[in-house]
Amino acid sequence: QLQLQESGxxxxxxxxxxxxxxxxxxxxxxxxxxxxxxxxxxxxxxLEWIGSIRHTGNTFYNPSLxxxxxxxxxxxxxxxxxxxxxxxAADRAVYYCARHLMEATTSHFDSWGQGILVTxxx
Amino acid sequence: QTVVTQEPxxxxxxxGTVTFTCGLSSGSVSSDFYPSWYQQTPGQAPRxxxxxxxxxxxxxxxxxxxxxxGNKAAxxxxxxxxxxESDYYCVLYMGSGISVFGGGTKLTVL
Numbered sequence: 272q273l274q275l276q277e278s279g280x281x282x283x284x285x286x287x288x289x290x291x292x293x294x295x296x297x298x299x300x301x302x303x304x305x306x307x308x309x310x311x312x313x314x315x316x317x318l319e320w321i322g323s324i325r326h327t328g329n330t331f332y333n334p335s336l337x338x339x340x341x342x343x344x345x346x347x348x349x350x351x352x353x354x355x356x357x358x359x360a361a362d363r364a365v366y367y368c369a370r371h372l373m374e375a376t377t378s379h380f381d382s383w384g385q386g387i388l389v390t391x392x393x
Numbered sequence: 394q395t396v397v398t399q400e401p402x403x404x405x406x407x408x409g410t411v412t413f414t415c416g417l418s419s420g421s422v423s424s425d426f427y428p429s430w431y432q433q434t435p436g437q438a439p440r441x442x443x444x445x446x447x448x449x450x451x452x453x454x455x456x457x458x459x460x461x462x463g464n465k466a467a468x469x470x471x472x473x474x475x476x477x478e479s480d481y482y483c484v485l486y487m488g489s490g491i492s493v494f495g496g497g498t499k500l501t502v503l
Binding site (some may be wrong): 331333 | 429433
């Protein structure tokens with residue numbers, strides 16, 4: 272059974288870079304039909320897609336975050352990562368990683384990590 | 394920027410039927426937007442319910458169904474149960490690799 276697990280610092284200082292990793296087990300990140308995505312949720316608010324990456328390195332980003340976001344993949348470790356630069360208090364959120372099936376006939380998130388809360392504070 | 398719209402809240406009686414919608418601030422939703430639906434209870438990760446408009450994810454009871462109603466995507470719960478009380482989110486695919494979440498609908502079962 273596929274499992275995704277987020278890891279990284281739970282506290283980041285304002286103006287610094289948030290860095291998270293998602294470890295995938297029970298399946299290969301080199302799947303030919305899947306992307307791997309990041310979604311976040313500020314406390315008490317809705318979900319927001321951040322970006323998705325394929326094992327080839329092909330990426331798609333939310334236009335509203337694109338200037339600050341980098342998603343990368345490490346196939347040797349079966350992991351993918353998120354970097355969000357110049358963080359502010361508005362970036363405080365639970366960050367989820369998810370498997371993103373995106374192909375000719377569908378686009379949806381079909382498996383989710385449990386999420387990790389990241390707080391931005393000095 | 395296109396906004397995906399959902400009703401903020403709904404209430405339903407146990408055993409009742411409720412339909413949520415997922416629309417666009419400008420334009421109509423069709424199956425070409427590959428609407429998907431997710432259920433989230435407080436403190437938990439989202440759970441995938443429906444994708445590609447009407448396909449139920451594995452293990453999702455058939456009381457959950459998806460469709461296109463008029464110019465919106467829709468999620469219907471038939472025979473609502475107490476544990477259906479959750480937040481429900483839709484996602485639309487905008488093309489060029491871009492996915493957009495709706496603001497979510499909070500369902501109360503009472």
